[in-house]
Amino acid sequence: MLSGRRYLLDLSPEQQEMCEEFGKICRSVWNTALEQRREYRRRGAWMNYAPQCAELAAAKAEQPWLKAAPSHALQQTLKDLDRACRDHGTFQVRWRSKARWSPSFRFPDAKQISVERLGRKWGRVKLPKLGWVRFRWCRPPGGEIRSATVSRKGGRWFVSFLVDDQAAACRQHATPGTAVGIDRGVKTAVVTSDGDFYDRPFITAGEIVRYRRLQQRLARSKRGSANRQKTITAMGRIMSRVSDRRGDFCVQTAARIVAKNALVVLEDLRIKNMSASASGSVAEPGRNVRQKAGLNRAILDKGWHRLELALTNAARYTSTRVVKVNPAYTSQRCSACG
Structure with missing residues (x-):
């Protein structure tokens, strides 16, 4: 597997500068190729990976700065863009912002x-x-x-x-016939039908205070300044620790659940829609915006989607079947079995 x-x-230091440069070039190739695809779609035509890869080779002769990055990394960027456009649509794929996108290749x-x-x-x-x-x-x-x-x-x-890793999937679960239902919540991250509760805090009280101070410093800093970039880096360092703890929790919880159950049932939640903003437009502002913002933060903090991915990944090794059901009426108690 x-x-x-x-x-x-x-x-x-030299390698770090090269990585920064590679990331900037890959971001530029992504944005340019995405704009080209959108322009073709506006005219009713299509642009795919093969012609864009050929044009990239020609662009290197005209733009020498493209040669600084490895060719395979640039081609892989075009492949990732092609896959994203096929999965989500050309006009739904996001730009790679200089301020918000983390370099990768x-x-x-x-x-x-x-x-x-x-x-x-x-x-x-x-x-x-x-x-x-x-x-x-x-x-x-x-x-x-x-x-x-x-x-x-x-x-x-x-x-x-x-x-x-050359690991082969099990043909049958170690305990066939076992099943569990999972309810994902904002007060407790994971509650199973067996009565197990899984939860942990992902950010400490000291980190909350530190992050708020950095947010205040960011609001007072000048855009484009070196101090603003240092503040953003410090905020990212705190959030990366929080994200790592959340990922570790999801992986460990998923491993425990799939090891004990041959069938895992989840609610088919539209997390992106559930965590959408309620602010609305200027002409028609939403209602209970602050309450909805707090609910959105709680949903995203518990890592609902990340748990689902961890369960799907861990289930490959134990032959556990992960099933998603309609979330309607799943919070009601069954009158027959209780």
Whole structure:
């Protein structure tokens, strides 16, 4: 099976500058290709990956700055855009903003990737144009590496390997016939029909105070200044820790649930619609906007969608079946069985 392994990179100043430059070039290619696709759709025509990849090769001759980034990373950017447009529609795909998008790029050719262990805590990986890069060896990759993705999160750089761990799915669950229903809430993250409650705080009281102070500092800072960028980085560092705790909670909870049950039933919730803003327009403002904003924060804080992804991923190894049902009337007590 294919699984991901993420490691913390230890980049030199030169390598960090190169990664920043690669990310900017990939963002520019994404936005330019997306605008081209939208322009074609306005005229009733289509633009796909193959012609855009050919035009990218021609653009490198006219724009030398495109040659600074690896060719495979740029081609992979076009592939990701093509997949996003096919899944969501050309006009639903978002731009990659300079202020909000975290740089990332992928090396899809496994032949150009080499991994070595240097010691108990450190290893290194050889990537195109970056050369050998040290990373924190927290666990072995555990399989054949298919691709590598370099990304920045919370001011730190990471490398994620797509690994084929050679694990085969079980033909039958260890305890066939077992089933559980899951209710996702805002007071308690996960409640099962067996009576188990799973929840934990993802942010500490000190981090809340620190984050509010940074928000005040951000509001007073000048746009485009170095101090504003430092504040944004500090805020991202706090939120990255919160996100990591949330992801760790979802993975551990999913592992416990699928290990005990051959069938897991979830409500088919439209989380994106449920967490949409109630502010409305200027002409027709929404009602109970502040209350709805608090509910949206609670929904997103509990990681409902992330739990669903973790359950789907963990179920591959235990042959657990994950089923989503209509959420209508699921909060009512059954009159027959209670």
